[in-house]
Amino acid sequence: MDLGSWQTQLRKGAAELVVLALLGRKERYGLEILEGAGEAGELVTEGALYPLLTRLEREGKLASRWALDEGASHPRKYYRLTGEGERLLAEMRPVWSRFHAQVTAIVEREQ
Amino acid sequence: MTPAAEDFARRLDAGLRGLPADERERIVLEIRGHLAERGEAGLAALGAPETLAKTYMEDFRMTQAIAQANPAALLLTILDRAGRNAAAAVIGFVAVTLYLMSAGFLVVAVLKPFFPTHVGLWLDPFSFGAWVNTATPAGPEVLGWWTIPVGLVLGLVCGAVAGPLMRWGAERLIKRPVFGS
Numbered sequence: 069m070d071l072g073s074w075q076t077q078l079r080k081g082a083a084e085l086v087v088l089a090l091l092g093r094k095e096r097y098g099l100e101i102l103e104g105a106g107e108a109g110e111l112v113t114e115g116a117l118y119p120l121l122t123r124l125e126r127e128g129k130l131a132s133r134w135a136l137d138e139g140a141s142h143p144r145k146y147y148r149l150t151g152e153g154e155r156l157l158a159e160m161r162p163v164w165s166r167f168h169a170q171v172t173a174i175v176e177r178e179q
Numbered sequence: 180m181t182p183a184a185e186d187f188a189r190r191l192d193a194g195l196r197g198l199p200a201d202e203r204e205r206i207v208l209e210i211r212g213h214l215a216e217r218g219e220a221g222l223a224a225l226g227a228p229e230t231l232a233k234t235y236m237e238d239f240r241m242t243q244a245i246a247q248a249n250p251a252a253l254l255l256t257i258l259d260r261a262g263r264n265a266a267a268a269v270i271g272f273v274a275v276t277l278y279l280m281s282a283g284f285l286v287v288a289v290l291k292p293f294f295p296t297h298v299g300l301w302l303d304p305f306s307f308g309a310w311v312n313t314a315t316p317a318g319p320e321v322l323g324w325w326t327i328p329v330g331l332v333l334g335l336v337c338g339a340v341a342g343p344l345m346r347w348g349a350e351r352l353i354k355r356p357v358f359g360s
């Protein structure tokens with residue numbers, strides 16, 4: 069497996085949790101989510117983010133509203149967590165923490 | 180928007196053919212807004228519009244597959260998972276029970292005209308709720324010819340409930356978080 073495709077797999081697994089966690093703090097539109105996830109696109113790429121947001125909304129995890137903000141030439145689509153989204157985030161957090169701790173313990177021990 | 184961004188939006192829109200019109204419109208509007216704010220860098224980061232459209236379409240088709248899958252395929256998929264997944268086992272068991280009940284009620288409705296004295300509803304404590312009575316029936320039968328419409332309705336309701344239940348279950352089984360244990 070080459071490094072690039074492995075990184076893509078990692079991102080794919082993490083993207084949903086990253087998006088839910090960012091929206092758990094406050095309502096954001098696409099570009100704000102990208103900025104929150106790090107401009108380098110290491111966690112969520114732009115090409116993956118928008119389809120992911122659409123899917124999460126279709127699944128009822130996110131709700132959205134359109135707003136024409138001052139100074140913006142186009143309407144922005146703001147996303148927020150629904151009750152179902154909040155529940156999913158609460159379920160995912162401890163799973164992630166455990167996963168992260170286990171991987172870190174092994175990887176850093178082998179160094 | 181620059182001509183390059185306009186071209187991107189147009190090609191994305193073309194790639195989304197097959198989506199419901201309002202959803203397609205909202206997606207293109209969102210990406211247009213993104214490109215307007217993000218400029219040239221955003222255009223490069225999004226990759227090819229056809230690839231982006233394909234990602235949207237794949238997600239959409241998966242949702243559609245669950246919404247439109249025929250009940251037999253859904254039931255087989257759920258039962259296939261039942262050995263490894265307790266939730267799938269419960270959903271599969273309830274679905275099979277509903278289909279059996281549905282078949283049972285329909286059979287009762289169909290048999291009533293042929294065996295009017297042996298098909299019906301008896302409420303005596305020994306043949307509790309029995310619908311088809313092979314022995315000489317004891318006590319009065321409750322429904323009479325109403326057995327047919329009641330059997331048909333209950334049969335159809337049980338059958339109709341099983342489909343949505345399986346869809347509901349399949350959605351939850353498939354959309355487990357990636358890190359799900």
